[in-house]
Amino acid sequence: MPIAKVYSAAVLGLNAQPIEVEVDLSGGLHAFHIVGLPDLAVNEARERVSSALKNSGFTPPIHSKRRVIVNLAPADLKKQGPAYDLPIAAAFLLASNQLRTGNFEDKILVGELSLEGRIRPINGVLSICLMAKEKGFKTLLVPQQNAVEAALVENLEIIPVQSLVQAVKHLNGEEIIERQPITEINHFYHSENFWDMAYIKGQEHVKRALEIAASGGHNILMTGPAGAGKTLLARAFVSILPPLNKEEAIEVTKIFSVAGFLLKNQGLISTRPFRSPHHTASTASLVGGGPYPKPGEITLAHRGVLFLDELPEFNRDVLESLRQPLEDGLINISRAAGALTFPAQFTLIGAMNPCPCGKLSEQNEECLCSAGQISKYQRKISGPLLDRIDLHLEVPKVEYEELTDEKKSEPSAAIKQRVKRAREIQRQRFNKNDIFLNSQMNLKHIKKYCRIDSQSRELLKIAMRQMNLSARSYHRLLKLSRTIADLAKEDNIQPNHIAEAIQYRPKHET
Ligand SMILES: Nc1ncnc2c1ncn2[C@@H]1O[C@H](COP(=O)(O)OP(=O)(O)O)[C@@H](O)[C@H]1O
Numbered sequence: 001m002p003i004a005k006v007y008s009a010a011v012l013g014l015n016a017q018p019i020e021v022e023v024d025l026s027g028g029l030h031a032f033h034i035v036g037l038p039d040l041a042v043n044e045a046r047e048r049v050s051s052a053l054k055n056s057g058f059t060p061p062i063h064s065k066r067r068v069i070v071n072l073a074p075a076d077l078k079k080q081g082p083a084y085d086l087p088i089a090a091a092f093l094l095a096s097n098q099l100r101t102g103n104f105e106d107k108i109l110v111g112e113l114s115l116e117g118r119i120r121p122i123n124g125v126l127s128i129c130l131m132a133k134e135k136g137f138k139t140l141l142v143p144q145q146n147a148v149e150a151a152l153v154e155n156l157e158i159i160p161v162q163s164l165v166q167a168v169k170h171l172n173g174e175e176i177i178e179r180q181p182i183t184e185i186n187h188f189y190h191s192e193n194f195w196d197m198a199y200i201k202g203q204e205h206v207k208r209a210l211e212i213a214a215s216g217g218h219n220i221l222m223t224g225p226a227g228a229g230k231t232l233l234a235r236a237f238v239s240i241l242p243p244l245n246k247e248e249a250i251e252v253t254k255i256f257s258v259a260g261f262l263l264k265n266q267g268l269i270s271t272r273p274f275r276s277p278h279h280t281a282s283t284a285s286l287v288g289g290g291p292y293p294k295p296g297e298i299t300l301a302h303r304g305v306l307f308l309d310e311l312p313e314f315n316r317d318v319l320e321s322l323r324q325p326l327e328d329g330l331i332n333i334s335r336a337a338g339a340l341t342f343p344a345q346f347t348l349i350g351a352m353n354p355c356p357c358g359k360l361s362e363q364n365e366e367c368l369c370s371a372g373q374i375s376k377y378q379r380k381i382s383g384p385l386l387d388r389i390d391l392h393l394e395v396p397k398v399e400y401e402e403l404t405d406e407k408k409s410e411p412s413a414a415i416k417q418r419v420k421r422a423r424e425i426q427r428q429r430f431n432k433n434d435i436f437l438n439s440q441m442n443l444k445h446i447k448k449y450c451r452i453d454s455q456s457r458e459l460l461k462i463a464m465r466q467m468n469l470s471a472r473s474y475h476r477l478l479k480l481s482r483t484i485a486d487l488a489k490e491d492n493i494q495p496n497h498i499a500e501a502i503q504y505r506p507k508h509e510t
């Protein structure tokens with residue numbers, strides 16, 4: 001059989017598509033070529049596959065004394081990474097009659113080969129399995145370390161393989177590998193390593209604001225002197241978020257898998273992501289990109305939290321790149337071969353000191369920064385970005401008495417219950433719309449769900465004038481009020497909800 005074909009898969013963005021791997025053996029001088037837009041790693045498959053074949057006891061291409069052409073189709077799609085090693089090896093073995101012919105029409109093979117013939121894990125296996133199921137494939141040979149992830153998808157036969165020899169014996173029917181059992185959805189990856197609000201003393205007004213942010217998915221900025229507990233509070237935020245539901249968990253797991261951040265033998269991720277990129281982060285690492293676009297921090301934070309500590313220290317262009325995703329909940333990445341979209345629905349938590357030295361506060365006079373330095377520092381964050389933040393919080397230092405108070409604060413679990421309930425109200429409200437949080441409302445939703453009485457209107461009118469609010473701020477105020485009303489289990493937004501929301505606007509609008 002001089003021409004053999006097996007199926008593999010390519011991951012593009014977060015989704016996969018089938019790839020045909022054809023091997024053609026013909027007469028003439030020995031050669032070994034891979035065609036069909038391979039990248040460097042795919043091209044290097046020739047070396048890995050040759051060594052792996054030789055070290056596994058098979059006749060490698062060089063000894064076949066034939067011209068070996070590997071064709072990866074469709075040809076117009078760039079192939080990337082080492083995942084084609086296993087299918088290339090299998091197709092070569094088929095073509096050179098070293099593997100019994102069988103049914104390869106309903107199988108997908110993926111895996112990187114080591115030089116000794118062991119199979120290494122790859123990225124994006126969950127996306128590949130979801131595609132396989134949709135396209136009617138029945139069986140997948142995947143690296144053993146990816147098998148738990150792969151078996152999250154039901155109704156597929158997942159065969160975990162550790163070595164090329166083992167894969168061939170299985171395909172030949174000599175030594176059958178047992179299929180991977182379905183990964184129970186409760187085989188969740190639990191990481192409860194977050195700070196609990198119970199250990200954070202005082203700061204009740206900040207905790208209240210974090211509860212509102214968690215309930216409606218609103219963005220928040222904390223400003224306060226160094227050591228006030230801003231980082232601590234942000235890290236505790238995840239502990240008051242309800243876990244991901246199954247659909248969200250699959251979405252998040254796909255993202256982490258494609259980015260190569262899934263741990264070995266990890267099942268579904270159920271905890272909401274918390275990403276805190278350093279302030280030296282580049283635009284590409286934040287929003288994603290590259291020749292084979294990888295998700296950036298904002299996509300890794302999808303359905304969770306993006307925490308930007310020391311906000312003014314970030315490069316201004318990097319911060320500006322957040323404007324569009326904050327508005328749309330997704331990021332478009334343009335590439336030579338067309339645009340690609342990654343989801344990016346996250347809650348932004350920013351933290352900043354009030355001045356460059358971080359000591360500026362109302363009580364003490366330690367700060368030596370000049371008025372000019374202070375205003376320059378605060379202006380590093382542009383108006384349009386500030387405009388997309390609903391909750392602006394001053395975080396003062398806690399007093400000694402409060403810090404040493406033995407009394408525990410309310411634990412995160414109790415706050416989480418209220419957040420859950422408020423989210424449930426929103427889910428029911430939006431069950432005919434394709435959103436589920438108040439912060440996602442568009443103008444039409446606002447008109448329908450944020451009706452207010454004349455007293456509230458009057459309040460808003462005064463605030464608009466005094467604080468010189470933009471139209472965007474006005475709509476954001478209404479959405480925030482809706483969340484505050486939901487937390488109070490009120491059907492209608494009341495003036496006191498509006499009043500609280502206004503309180504969270506920055507003192508000086510830019
Ligand atoms: N409210 C608080 N309750 C308990 N410990 C606190 C509190 N605020 C600050 N701390 C202590 O101070 C340390 C510094 O807090 P941090 O969150 O890093 O401050 P910031 O980010 O505002 O500079 C924390 O690790 C914690 O030990």
Ligand SMILES: [Mg+2]
Pocket residue numbers: 227230231232309351
């Ligand atoms: Mg800090």
